[in-house]
Amino acid sequence: MALMREIREFPVPRNAIALWWLGQSGYIFKSQEGTLTSVDMYLTDSCNGLQPGIDLSRKVPVLIPPEELDVDIYTCTHNHQDHTDPFTIRGLRNKDTAQFVGPHPSCEVFRAQGVESGRIVPAWPARRLEFRDVSMTGAFALPTDDTDLNHMGFVYEFGGGPKIYVTGDTDFSELLFSVEKQKPDIVITVINGGFNNLSHWEAADVCGRIKPKLAIPCHYDMFPDNSVDPKQFRATLSLRAPGVSYQELVHGKPYVFWK
Numbered sequence: 001m002a003l004m005r006e007i008r009e010f011p012v013p014r015n016a017i018a019l020w021w022l023g024q025s026g027y028i029f030k031s032q033e034g035t036l037t038s039v040d041m042y043l044t045d046s047c048n049g050l051q052p053g054i055d056l057s058r059k060v061p062v063l064i065p066p067e068e069l070d071v072d073i074y075t076c077t078h079n080h081q082d083h084t085d086p087f088t089i090r091g092l093r094n095k096d097t098a099q100f101v102g103p104h105p106s107c108e109v110f111r112a113q114g115v116e117s118g119r120i121v122p123a124w125p126a127r128r129l130e131f132r133d134v135s136m137t138g139a140f141a142l143p144t145d146d147t148d149l150n151h152m153g154f155v156y157e158f159g160g161g162p163k164i165y166v167t168g169d170t171d172f173s174e175l176l177f178s179v180e181k182q183k184p185d186i187v188i189t190v191i192n193g194g195f196n197n198l199s200h201w202e203a204a205d206v207c208g209r210i211k212p213k214l215a216i217p218c219h220y221d222m223f224p225d226n227s228v229d230p231k232q233f234r235a236t237l238s239l240r241a242p243g244v245s246y247q248e249l250v251h252g253k254p255y256v257f258w259k
């Protein structure tokens with residue numbers, strides 16, 4: 001069965017959340033009521049050849065083609081192409097049914113790719129937004145270079161179910177610890193260390209301060225020249241964040257977390 005259909009039909013138990021990883025920082029979250037929220041969908045090979053001398057060809061297959069993606073809330077953490085991909089957005093067939101949420105530069109891309117203004121909602125750190133049974137609060141992120149200075153993370157809350165903090169691409173800052181106040185159950189964190197992102201060591205320190213139940217590494221799998229072994233994060237997590245469980249997701253396979 002096509003993955004999008006599988007996700008639409010997947011039953012989510014009470015007080016739980018189901019997650020699917022599509023590669024890099026791309027996830028689909030399904031709430032108990034069936035609302036689908038995506039973050040940082042990269043469903044093309046558009047980064048291939050973007051930076052001469054760096055191999056950014058796609059390693060993970062496209063598990064859902066853009067025209068099949070059918071989510072209720074489409075969120076982006078910042079305007080780099082592996083997070084706000086204009087080619088993915090251009091190819092979406094459900095532009096008229098989803099809400100599009102992201103910092104202003106991502107909103108500009110939504111608009112340029114044919115999303116109508118009424119469906120675009122700007123987000124920024126500390127702004128709280130609600131759609132159906134999903135609420136999301138913008139979190140601080142430190143830009144990784146001067147090509148985009150509007151990075152952010154999100155803390156998603158699914159009804160009374162679990163809370164998930166997605167770091168987005170971010171350099172290290174103690175301000176990342178401020179998410180501790182929101183008590184997320186899961187932290188999904190970059191670990192690649194390249195291009196000024198958190199290293200596995202810094203990511204483990206962030207988890208040690210925020211103290212989620214579970215940490216999921218991301219952004220290490222997509223590009224040949226920006227890959228690391230997530231087991232390094234598993235090791236540092238056990239040293240720097242004892243008590244936080246480690247979970248590696250398998251691309252395209254559901255993972256259910258109970259609060």
Ligand SMILES: [Fe+2]
Pocket residue numbers: 080082083169219
């Ligand atoms: Fe990235």
